[in-house]
Amino acid sequence: MLREPLPGRPLVRITAAAAGLALAAAGCGTSARGDTGTVKIGYFQGAVAGPEAIVAANGDLAGKVPAKIRLQPIDSGVAGMAQLRAGAFPFVSGVGNPPFTGAFASGTDVKAVYVESIDASGLAVNDRIKAPGDLRKVGVLVGSTLDFQLRGWLKSQGLTSKVQIASFASEAAEAAAWKAGKIDSVYISRSFLLELQKHKARVLVGSADIAKLGFAAVNMLAVSSAYAKQHADVVQALVCQISKAETLVKGPQADKYITPASKFIGVAPADAIAATKSYPYIPASEETGWLKGPDGTSASGRLAQNFKLTADFLVTQGRAKSVPDTAEIARHIDPAFWDKAQSGGCK
Known part of the structure; x- marks a missing residue:
């Protein structure tokens, strides 16, 4: 980050x-x-x-x-x-x-x-997102290592031109937007990820898997x-x-x-x-x-x-x-x- x-x-x-x-x-x-x-x-x-x-x-x-x-x-x-x-x-x-x-x-x-x-971070999604191809807009902390990882993963999946990235100034704002249903997916750090999972978020991909692609x-x-x-x-x-x-x-x-x-x-x-x-x-x-x-x-x-x-x-x-x-x-x-x-x- x-x-x-x-x-x-x-x-x-x-x-x-x-x-x-x-x-x-x-x-x-x-x-x-x-x-x-x-x-x-x-x-x-x-x-x-x-x-x-x-x-x-x-x-x-x-x-x-x-x-x-x-x-x-x-x-x-x-x-x-x-x-x-x-x-x-x-x-x-x-x-x-x-x-x-x-x-x-x-x-x-x-x-x-x-x-x-x-x-330790991950892509939290709601129940409407079943696979990477279902992504349309992903929230992330602007300019961070998370941003770096997310863009690297989207590129590896051939989704760069298909998925819009919503930039947030803080992870708290990002998490709040997801909880409010304003965005259906966020790439976020573990402390927030654990909280979102209590609200039924599912982890589509984690940072360890993305790191294996070279985007650590x-x-x-x-x-x-x-x-x-x-x-x-x-x-x-x-x-x-x-x-x-x-x-x-x-x-x-x-x-x-x-x-x-x-x-x-x-x-x-x-x-x-x-x-x-x-x-x-x-x-x-x-x-x-x-x-x-x-x-x-x-x-x-x-x-x-x-x-x-x-x-x-x-x-x-x-x-x-x-x-x-x-x-x-x-x-x-x-x-x-x-x-x-x-x-x-x-x-």
Whole structure:
């Protein structure tokens, strides 16, 4: 998506006091040998506790990062990448492929160093839609990773010229339109999808199936190239601990690690636990294939292929002038930190 917000992580309002508490807590328990000060990370609030929140909230993880972690809420990937470019923070966690690709295509010097997850979303339809050919008009969050996935799927089904896309400024408005019967199908993130299913919506196709066609909506840890060069130790530690966090929230100690992270995302611990445990984080066994291909280069990895398709989408949307060549795309993917993590670099 444009990360408005992470599918499965609906944007929530929190009080200024709560936000201040979260930011203050981010620095607690994070002292580490060789501390390099404070590192700020742009992140999304909502039902799912992102790996950056898990790390920041748990001292045994945060303490291995040689900087104090401060999380700064963002409400869209485009805004987050603009803030990164302006120097507000060097990292954005959970940024989707359209805003990331759009950023580097327009000159932002940024690198994807870890692929965190694939969006969990689906095409919700009413009982009048029995098959793809019955679709006439589909609602979607404009310019988002969902928009990217929907258009890619429609193209694969030969339906591009047959189905009208209704653009919405928010997923809440999209869901409300479906409930009111103003539209019979919407491609929407999981949190809204689950709600629509309570109103008898049926899922015609899911994001996992669309991802297999090459149109994956991926969420990444992005870092300013300049920061990565100057503070490689911090980037390395964050990649290591974020990967560990994603493993822990799927294991027997999940509740222990998710509960303190709930203060960052603005939901009750029980809600955060339920949403986070089932969220589709990418398994460590699949991470390498995203960052680089069989020949060992980022140019042939799944992420580079995804960025090319994403750039095609951005050009058709008028949000990018041209599709970057393979070498330019590869320059913004750095598998070195993950490679080091796999060869003992996290010890």
